[in-house]
Amino acid sequence: MKTLQSHTPIKIEVAGENSLILYFGETTAPEISARVQQASKKLAIALGDLIIDQVTSYASLLLIFDPLKADQYAIRQVIHQTLMSTDETADSAAPASKPCLELPVYYSEASGPELALISQHSGLSIEEVIALHQSLTYRVYAIGFAPGFAFLGQVDERIAMPRLSTPRLKVPRGAVGIADRQTAIYPEVSPGGWNLIGLCPKRMFDPEATPTMPVSVGDEVRFKAISKDEFHALGGEIGDFQ
């Protein structure tokens, strides 16, 4: 078997009766995330209808296969043939397929109840917290928790915040939050424990739209501050925080 050049070897573990999980590393890093995405696309083609579903996340890929059509050995063989016979390094160096998406955010204490808390915690002013959130380009590392909920990383260490000790019962649609070094937009009203800093008027999940989501795993996004008037003009509404 050919080994991978300049990469941690892929570790394959059993997850359940019809699933294997592939680990590409143990940290949050764009290179690792890119390898997960590449592997997911290649295996979807190589395995065809043997695959029921896949879950890509920060550094892992869960492959769920049809246990009446294939066993773990057949799947492992395809994984080896597909991921270890090609020059993975060249692939993962390929540029992102989509341009960076700019997401408008209305940052304010009225639309972001934890801005003051993050300011206190970091010793920065509220304006500095808002500026730091906009200062970086984020990568979509995973989608889950709720339909369309995209985990974006990583935020500047200075504004990283632990989750709220008591989660809110109701977070409004469009709320932009921070948890540790991740940031995300709540696509729908839901309970949630992230620190909220603003509201985004763009729908992040719309079952009636095509595509249903403006982003997928591996995409890049940036945030841009907008005024209250611009927020309303873009169709935004300030929902309830409970």
Added chain:
Amino acid sequence: MSAPHTGFTVLQPGILSLLQDAGRFGQHAIGLTNGGPLDPYSFNWANRLCGNDQNACVIETSIGGLTLQAEMDTQIAVTGGDAPLTINGKPALSWQTHAVKKGDKVAIGFSTIASRHYLAVKDGFQIEPMFGSCATVAREKLGGLTGAPLKAGDSLPCHDTSQDSFANFKVDESLRPHYRGDITLRVILGYQQASFDHIQKARFFNNAFELSDKCDRMGFRLTGPAIQSGISGMLSEGICYGAIQIPADGHPIVLLNDRQTIGGYPKMGAVLSLDIPMLTQRMPGTVIRFEAITIDEAQRQLHLANYRYQNAKLSAIP
């Protein structure tokens, strides 16, 4: 077959009644979970009794309390738990088909031992699929009529089968599950199993757990000896059906149909799907033990169960 029209009206929705097909698959990339029947074995038989496609839409009713009124002549079957079935107040048997007439009232009472019931109708309920499935996942507001549980007054669309004639069938006693006593769930060791040392594994596989009252379609929480993993923090990763998550408090959670697709707690492995109905049918307080099996043994069991199901015959009712 003709266009859907109202086949049934919901008079009482009961504790929790949901339209379900086999589940929503291939949508994890946008964060959608599977939904689908908590007891797939009973679900399959309900559809098979009515001669339906195996993915046809049925009602899953938990605990009971569901009353429907037929708005046309058709055929139904109820499988699953032990709640009494009545048609116009008269007791009727589960695990077999019944002809119903327009105006008939079909009621599922309340269960004492096994809590999930499947009511199938000829050709299935005709529900517009969302993301390829009509499975209701209330947390996602997807599936069913409106993404929510059934409520009184809902009209359930069906094919007009009033001109059809129906033969009646039953599932042989030997094929019906018996949901009683303590249960042992077979577990395929996996995921972070190596992070549990031999003492923790011995505690997990040699002790009895109890089903807590914190059980829903996302997961069933167990109480018993706390199990500790050697891992304190890990990156979120994909969660498969039946995965056994061990959170910081050490009490296992078996993750089910409506689970979140990713999560960051260590997992011991996953329960064999064939054993999941034994868990999801049961009430709080049920005693549960775990037994380790390999993925290869799991696969043999799946093939065997599939062979038995495919080769089992329905018995005609004269």
